Amino acid sequence: MIIGVPKEVKNRENRVAVVPGGVKMFTAAGHEVLIQQGAGLGAGITDEEYKLAGAKILPTAGDVWGQAEMIMKVKEPIAEEFPLMREGQILYTYLHLAAAQDLGHELVKRKVSAIAYETIQLPNGALPLLTPMSEVAGRMSVQVGAQCLQKHRGGKGLLLGGVPGVRRGRVTIIGGGVVGINAAKMAIGLGARVTMLDVNAARLAYLDDVFGTDIDTLMSNPENISKSVEESDLVVGAVLIAGAKAPCLVNREMIATMERNSAVVDVAIDQGGCIETIKPTTHDDPVFVEEDVIHYGVTNIPGDVPRTSTYALTNVTHKYAMDLANKGLEKALALDPALKLGLNTFQGIATYRAVAEALGLDYQDINF
Structure with missing residues (x-):
């Protein structure tokens, strides 16, 4: 051939x-x-x-x-x-x-x-060719999110890990799959307070076993998503339904409750995004501001x-x-x-x- x-x-x-x-x-x-x-x-x-x-x-x-x-x-x-x-x-x-x-x-x-x-897709549901890029994108989502929070990039000027005597940044990760787990690893490594949401109770139990007290786990429903988003400095969209358009789980009203100059990174953007206010962006022009919140919507994050x-x-x-x-x-x-x-x-x-x-x-x- x-x-x-x-x-x-x-x-x-x-x-x-x-x-x-x-x-x-x-x-x-x-x-x-x-x-x-x-x-x-x-x-x-x-x-x-x-x-x-x-x-x-x-x-x-x-x-x-x-x-x-x-x-x-x-x-x-x-x-x-x-x-x-x-x-x-x-x-x-x-x-x-x-x-x-x-x-x-x-x-x-x-x-x-x-x-x-x-x-x-393998018989056990695994997506072997998506996994490595999801690992990269998940890790980079927090890396670029942390940069978005820097003042010179338009952010609120917050260090995710904080320092003694100053609160740590709050990161909410919506989706507990490969992207979410890798985002959590990075956020925890930076010292942030991390909340993860997923619709699968067994998955939440697994995340709790893996990360222990390093994260809070919540069932993904409109009430928990709304409260978590409102309290967050950085929200990471990490939802995937294989081959299908991503469900919209975070609406405009939720984004509007975030503090001014907070940040959103939607890794699901190449499947349409799970955040209502997101739109596709490029590495040359990666961010835009909507509802006073910085949005990062690059569709090929691992390309960087x-x-x-x-x-x-x-x-x-x-x-x-x-x-x-x-x-x-x-x-x-x-x-x-x-x-x-x-x-x-x-x-x-x-x-x-x-x-x-x-x-x-x-x-x-x-x-x-």
């Missing part, structure tokens, strides 16, 4: 979908790997390293898209890439189609077989630490890519139920129920 890796074009997206070690494994199995010139530079990987691993370097994205049977990316294609997609091509990347509806309709129209990293993120991501994506290359799309999907759940569109059909509902399209299960 011919595997193509174009350079990412989303704002300050410096990750790359394949590292030289992955190229070696592909070529050893008899596949051809095409890398766009400069695709790895943001992650500290040179064209020469790719060449030494056995890849062919092509000058433009059009060259890569035009020749590859399977395109591997990190982030979803944006409008300028839509014309490069073609019928029958496999696209393997993060898609988040519930929040990227124009792309979803383009994939259906162009009959692209699109496999989303974020919906590949590309060296860490690239290797963490490719550690888990390569296995499925190799299966697709070795077995072909249909056989690979037929043999692996987890991978099949990653299929969002196929030959003009929406094949993932939550995505079909979000796009207003008919859902159809495909049996191979």
Whole structure:
């Protein structure tokens, strides 16, 4: 199979979908790997390293898209890439189609077989290709939130950890999954007072066992969310429903009760966000103020630490890519139920129920 890796074009997206070690494994199995010139530079990987691993370097994205049977990316294609997609091509990347509806309709129209990293799901419910980036985004959410609270960035001028004789910052994390746990680790490490909310009682018991008295746990309901948000210096949205639009759990009225120049970081923004007042932003212009509260809505948070993120991501994506290359799309999907759940569109059909509902399209299960 011919595997193509174009350079990412989303704002300050410096990750790359394949590292030289992955190229070696592909070529050893008899596949051809095409890398766009400069695709790895943001992650500290040179064209020469790719060449030494056995890849062919092509000058433009059009060259890569035009020749590859399977395109591997990190982030979803944006409008300028839509014309490069073609019928029958496999696209393997993060898609988040519930929040990227124009792309979803383009994939259906162009009959692209699109496999989303974020919906590949193991029998136990785990999302193996989402987990490492959720770990990164969760940790960074508190890091960037702490920066938002600094006075020169428009914040209230508060140190999350406080100092002796001065209260510590209060952080509320909505969602106790991978993002929430990693946000909690960072917030606790900085010395903040941390409250975590989740709808699952068993999950709350687990969080209580893991973190003990370092956090307060609350059942996620409108009353508890409202009170926690009002008392917070930093709110982190960490809610996920696989493949679906994130539920709005924090409304405008709640945000308006926060102290002036507090901060909000919504990691769920790439699935539409769980905070009513959030909107997508970029690394170049990451924040805006709404209801006198600083909002951080960057949709590709891990892209700002590309060296860490690239290797963490490719550690888990390569296995499925190799299966697709070795077995072909249909056989690979037929043999692996987890991978099949990653299929969002196929030959003009929406094949993932939550995505079909979000796009207003008919859902159809495909049996191979």
